[in-house]
Every structure is written in structure tokens, then in C-alpha cells.
Amino acid sequence: MRSGARRLRRRSRRFVGRFLVVALLIGGAFAVVTLYRHGYIRPNNPSLQDYPVRGVDVSSFQGTIDWPQLVSAGTLGFAFIKATEGAHTHDARFLQNWTATRGLIARAPYHFFSFCSGGDEQAQNFLRFLPDTGELPAGVDIEFAGNCQHRPSYAVIREQLKIFLNDVESVTRRKPIIYVNRTSYARIVEGYFSGYPLWIREVITGPPVGSFPALTFWQYAGNGRVAGVGKLIDLDAFVGTRRDFERLLRLGHP
Template structure:
């Protein structure tokens, strides 16, 4: 076992931490998966291993083929263990579902250590193949979704990170969970970890080949905690990068259809970072839904419907009035009106002639109807005049 410097860890000591002779000590452990094959857990225990982290599985409920064998042996021999789940999620809902898979395995045993979320380079690579880029905001959101679900299931949440991802992929201020930190060095570069995976080339009796070795700076005891009462749902939520409406619904204990109805969202797949959503309350009645077109501005839409851009921004949770998108659905408040007129193009019509007839301009007609070439209009097409 490598020598440890105890002093820097005094500030982490809390109720339940492992103390011996008045000094803080590290517990010696391993983590294993199918790649370690058949493990002789009797020898492992005899070698002084105090805990194990077992891979439960990966992705969409792919259970590690050695998990049940390892978990049964640990439980029989009284070796405390936790479970980690290798993630192939690329949104918060998928990450929360992976937590449910992990918790379902834990319920079959006396799991005494955390359930850990394992997001690594292969997670990001797989997401990229699906056309999704996982950055810091999305990685943090997915980690929070996994850990929140674990906690709600009555277990202790944890997340795994190496130094690279600790610096670039996780917003630790949004992750108030225990950190399982991986750095293969003589000393770790962070001080807020609960567990340190310090080598991937460890040797332990009872295991053929290399295995990961860990120090834990917490003794989790029985490990499980009673599920906390569900937190009160806030009135509003600001959409973050990587959020989906289904993920938000899952996080706050509601449904996609309810959120869509309350917020006047016609397409649940279209929400935007910075958009403010109401999480509860009655649907707003008497509203018109308008689909933003290329070239639209919020002030122009407001003028068309006889309202103000401030009213539209507040009603639709728009933080910046300059940021609206073609295809975005906007709720128009009841009582707003404008005398919108339409005209069906006839053979021989020109856009300039139509503009002249109705006292408007060619450019205005182009903007209202998304016409890129004013010389190309077609008989039978219905266009908006104002």
C-alpha cells in the first residue's frame, strides 16, 4: 500500500469517516468487471481488501456477465461493495434510466457502498456517433440526473472522473455528490474526492492479471439512506444546454404532456437554452400559436398581433428578445389582434403588382412569406399581405 499523507484530509472528516488511533486512514479497495474474469473472493478478502466497486453494467440495461457472481460472493463473505454503471447516455433521461437499472441490481443485494455514474471518453465517442456532442453542460446535467435518481432510490450517489474530465466536463458546483477520482500518480491533484483510483495495474491475490486499486477516505457503513421527501417543485425552470422536455419532466416529477400544455409547446422536441418554463399551474387559455419564420423579429411579431415584444418575451419564457428561431412556436396572448389579410396569387400576377395594389412593398411581402426571389411566385399560392 502506498504511503499516505493524512494532514490534507482532516477537513473532510465527517460523522461516519474511518478513524483509527485518532488519525484518518484510507480504506483499501478494488473495482472489477467482466475483464477480471473469475475472482477468488476468499483470497481477495484475505489480502486485506476492505471494499469493492463492482461494475453493474453499461448502457441500456446490459448487465455485466460477472456482476451477480461477484455480488453474491462479496455478500456471502461480508465484503462491502458498491456498484458502478458505465454510461452510454446522451441525454438526462437516458442517464436517469441507467440509474434505475443500477438501483434495480442493488435491490437484489445488501449494497453498502455508493452507486456510481461512470462517464468516460467512450461515452462521448458513442454520443458523437449519434450526432450528439457531450460538453460540460450536458455531462453535468446527465451526471446530476443519474445521481438524483440514485438518491431518490435510497442509495448514496457518486460520480467517477479522471483529471481531464474533472477540469473540462463537470461543473462541480452543480454536483454535490461524492467524487470517485481517477489519477494514476503518487499523489492526487484534487482534494475533494471521497475515493481515489490510484492505479489500473494493481495486483491482488485471487485476481488474474491487473485490476484497479482504490483508496476510500470514507467508510460508508451500511451505506443506504432513506429516500428523502421529494423536494417542492419550483414555479419555473430555465432550460439548460442539453436539456430535453422529457428529462425536465422526469427531474421534477411531472409529464411531457403537462409541461407542453402549460407552456403552449406544440413540439416537445423543440426547446431552447435560456427558455423559461412554467412547471405547474393551469394552461393559459385563449392563446394563438404562431410559428416563427425566417426573418421574423419579436418586435415585428408583436406589432403584427397588436401586443408588445416584452409581453411575448414574458409569456414564452424568452430571456433575450433578440434570440428567436425559425420553427419556434410562440404563444400570442388572448385579446391581441391584427387585421391579417391574405391573397391568392392569380395567373399574370407579379409581386410588385400585388404590393402596389395593397399599399405595401415587395420587401415586406417577401419577409412575411419567406420569398427569396420576388420574380418567382406561382398562381394558386396563398400569401400574407400584412
Template structure:
């Protein structure tokens, strides 16, 4: 995900990065989203051919294309999404940034949630954790801003270091990080009737020994290798395999994700893990 709250500093950094990126990516950030032709021009080995990638990676035997069910996650940076186009291309699920810390709401959340539902895309919300605010406050803020909707995907707790934050440089000790995770999960599970998943990155996972958390379900980022290589012996349900994906109806690069199982396993998971 790696999409922290927008500040003047963050905007400047992101603007500089965009200016240094491929010209094709910059041109495609205008308009209503990637066309099917643009996607075809950026098809990549190992990525399902209905999508593309602006920065392709050479995958091994277990590539993203090995999995049948794919989705995306997005925030304000993608703007409004053409969900009908994304759905036709094979996007089956989407997690959208809803909140960060205890006072930020993503301005594109409400519109994109409604659009995803209308297109038949299974949709859910994620919270970007802020390490300078108590977990209880952040869980309450998420609950205040994300309605409980029967059948929606379970919430996501996004746990990663925010290197761009100008207001919080805190890096709590691993035991405190894990305690905060448990607190957030406990409060939100009680409200939504289903346990949130944890999204994380290889460095954060290792630094905070997240493998020692019992009974949690993971969504793991791994953009240069299969999760089994980056997170040895860890079980996972979702794999974020690129942050530069190309999808019809979505502007610029977007995070793409694969579900760990078959079509049948996906339907079972959805029926068991949707909000009650």
C-alpha cells in the same frame, strides 16, 4: 475503471494491448488469481505491501500506503475473483461493474457480488455511462438490474469518455453532461435511499467542469499523482491510484483504491452511506 462494453472492436484492441504487455502479466491471467508469491514479486514503493503493482509509480509523501483502508473495482475482465483470498490480503470494499448504457449487464456481476458478501467485503455496483442514451433510461436500467440490498455500498456513476465505443462518438457540451449526472443521481438516490458517488478521470473532470456540481461525492482516478494535485481544491472520498494492481485471488492487473480517511472514519462513512 476504463472498462467499456465489450465489442468485437474492443476485444481486438484489448487483445493487442495484452499481447504487448509484460510477460509476467500475461502468464498471470490464467488460473484462479494472483498467488501471494506473485504479489510479493510485484510489491511497489508507496503501495501497501499486501498488494503489488505491475507498473509501479514513484509516489511522494502522500502515497496510497498513507491510507489504511483499501479496496478494488472490477468487471468481466477480471473474471471470477477469489474473494476470501482478497479479503485476507486486506481488501475492504469493492465496486463491481453492473450495467452500461441501457442494455448491457456485466456477466460477472452477480457471481462476484455474492462472493464478496460471503467474504465480508463491503460491495456495491457501478454504471458505465453511455452518451448516446438518455440518463433516465440508464438509471432505470441500473435499477432493474441491481437489487436494493441493505448495507451495500452506494451506487457509482462512472463518467468518462469511452474512446473505444464503435457506436457512440458523441461528446455533449459540459452543461448537458452535468444535467445528465444530476438526473441519474436524482433517480437512483430516490430508489436506493443513498446518493451515488461520481467516479471520473482528470480529463473528464476538467472538460466538463465537474467541480461546479454542488453536493456530490467524488471517487477520483489519479494514477501518477495524489488527487490533490490533479483535482485542486476538490473534496474526495475515494482515490483510484492504479489500474495495474496485483491482489491475491484476482487475475491480472486490477484497479486499486484508497478511502480518504482513517479506520474510524471508514466505519462512520459506511454506516451513514450504506443503502437503506
């Protein structure tokens, strides 16, 4: 009887110990996820020495931005500002953000490309909404998240994207920058749009230097907490030196 009771107590202690370990692991994982989602930790923290030119990309999601406060930190060199989406949608904060950043930092308008609208219609929507083309080449956002569900084949998407790119380049005189994540790059862009500068999202591992030809911008975090912005913001870095960045600013400007 005594031997059986001792075995039972040992089993109980082992069970409690294992339960506590599992609980601590689950609690720790939950804490890490919570801190990440609220912008208190992030996997990528590139050094200013390696990536001296930093930027952000914004849309109406961020609400009203205090741009002078955001820029006053001294490390912000550019901003991608959402202008349009698809064939008809305009970003509600674009004109406000565009005007507020004039003369403060280098700006690039960007368009969220719909897989279910024609490239020509989308280019017209984008170009007609711009007060000017900005200091950097325009961007086009290619991703599946938030896009239409009943989309055509990848071949048709590429065809319409090419029309959009050609139309925008003919007006701005600069090749647009293509924004991708690993999925949209592999399924739509890879092998079909050589010569276009790339802006890649990689917020967990990185930097993806060497994996993507023509890599020009790197979105290294999607949970940035910065002064002047009340919500989380995407953080970006130019892949190159300050001199390389200045050369990019001059492209297309006589």
C-alpha cells in the same frame, strides 16, 4: 594521412558511444513500460498508515475472481463492482461478483454512464439489475474512454447525469459517488455537482488531495497484481480514517 585517420577513429568512437547511450535509454524506457504494463512496477504506492482502508474495482474484464483469497490478505475493505452500462448493458460477471462478496467486504455497485443515452433510462437499467443496493453508496463512472463518439454537448451530458443521480439517490437514499479522471472532471463535473462524493483516477502522480473538493476515493493504480485475480486490477484507497469509512457505511441506513 595519419592525422586524418586518427580523427576518423575518434569520430567513430564518439558515434558508437552515442549510439550505445541512446540504445540503452530506449531499452531502459521500453523495459520500464513493459514492467508497468504487466503490473510489476507502479508510480503510486500509498502507505497503509495514510490510507488504511483499501479496495478494488472490478468488472467482467477480470474474469472469475477468488474473492476469499483476495480478501484474505487482510487489507481489502471494499469493492466497487460494475453492474451496468448505458441504457441496456449488464455486466456479465456482476451477479457472480455481487453474491461472492456478500458478507466479505463493503460493496458498491457502479454504472458506466453513456453520454448518448438518457439519464432516466440508464438509472432504470442500473436500479432494476441490482439485487440490493450494497453497503456503500452506488458509483457512476464518468469518462471519455470507451464512451460513444457522437456525443451531445457537455451541457446535455450534465443534464442527463443529474437526472441519473437524482433517480438513483431517490431509491438508494444515498448520494452516488462520481468517478472521474482529470479530463472528465474538468469538462463535465467541476462546478456543477457539488455535494457529491468523488472517486478520482490518478495513477501517475498523487494523491490528489486538495485538488478536488469532496474527494472520497482514490484509484491509485490500474495495474494491480493481487492473489485471487488472474488479470490486472484497479486498486483504490479510501481518503480518510477507518472511522470516516465506517461513518460512510452508515449513511442512508436508519
